[in-house]
Amino acid sequence: MKKILFLLLLVANVFYAQDEQKIFESANEMYKQQNYEKAIELYKTLEKRNLVSSELFYNIANAHYKLNEVGPAIFYYEKALQIDPDNEDVKNNLVFAKRLALDTIEELPKTFFQKINSNYIQQLSYNEWAIAVIIFAFLGSILFLLFYFSNKPGTKRFFFVFSMFSYLLLIITFVITINQHSLAGKSKIAIVFAEETEVMNAPTLNSEELFTLHEGTKVTVLDRVDNWKKIKLADGKIGWIIANEIKELDEI
Known part of the structure; x- marks a missing residue:
């Protein structure tokens, strides 16, 4: 019975993928025919099925770009880059899309350590740094065991030094992992x-207006209160914006 259920599930997955x-x-065909609205509708059908693909997000972004929909275009180019950071096509198209945005935000000068960080x-994500922690922990343990069971002084010294170096890297990568996880949250x-x-300067409609933003501007969300989100711009400006007027990159 279990085998039959497994086969049925396998067949269902095959048909679903097809x-x-x-x-x-x-x-894609709708896009070629310049029916960009229909193309977006079909692409987003796949997105609603939780299909995560750099190519899918890239195509959605291109369709929005053709319709001069700056915000969605930049949003989906950024999502595509999250999955494939080295994709030159996405990077190039994102540059063109940002040129359509009205706001020009100049980044604050970065310190040496901020440059190293960015x-x-x-x-690497905190998950990838966590893998590095495991690798250095394993490597350090192996080298220490080799040091412990080695009989030659020169060899023992070699394994001891490199085991301590591995543990030092373990500590460094562990701290980075914790920091990256904290920042992501x-x-x-x-x-x-x-x-x-x-x-606004506070999460209320009758508070003071600080500045105006337009479609396509990239912000960092710092906090949320009711239907407001606290945001920060690359130039250091901070304020409150109505939550549904921005969309976070991890939202589907």
Whole structure:
């Protein structure tokens, strides 16, 4: 009975995958025919099925770009880059999409350590850093055992030094992992979807207006209160925005 259920599940998954492929091909065909609205509708059918693919998000972004829908275009290019950070096509198209955005946000100058963090440390997720922790823990343990059972002084010294070096790297990568996990939980990247919106100094409609943002601007979400989100811009400005006027990159 279990074998029959397994086979039925396998067959169902095969048909489901074939159905998704047909939808994807139909969406591509709609895109070629310049029916971008229909293409988006079909692509997002796959997105609603929790299909995560750099190619899917890239195609959705391209269709929105063709319709001059800046916010969604930038949003989906960014999502595609989350999955495939080295995709040059996505990077290039994102540059063109950002040129359509009205807001010009100049980043604050980064310190040496901030540059190290953004250029190197943040290139890996906290899950990938956690894998590095496991690797160095395993490597350090193996080297220490080799040191313990070795009889030659020169060899013992070699294994001891490299085992201590591995444990040092273990500590460093562990601290980085904890820090990356903490940052991922505290702040999230989002894109402004509203054509134009006011950023307030408090999470209420009658509070003071600080500045105006437009569709496509990238922000960092720091906090949430009711239907408001606290955001920070790359230039350091902070304020509150109505939650449904931005969309976080981890939202489906």
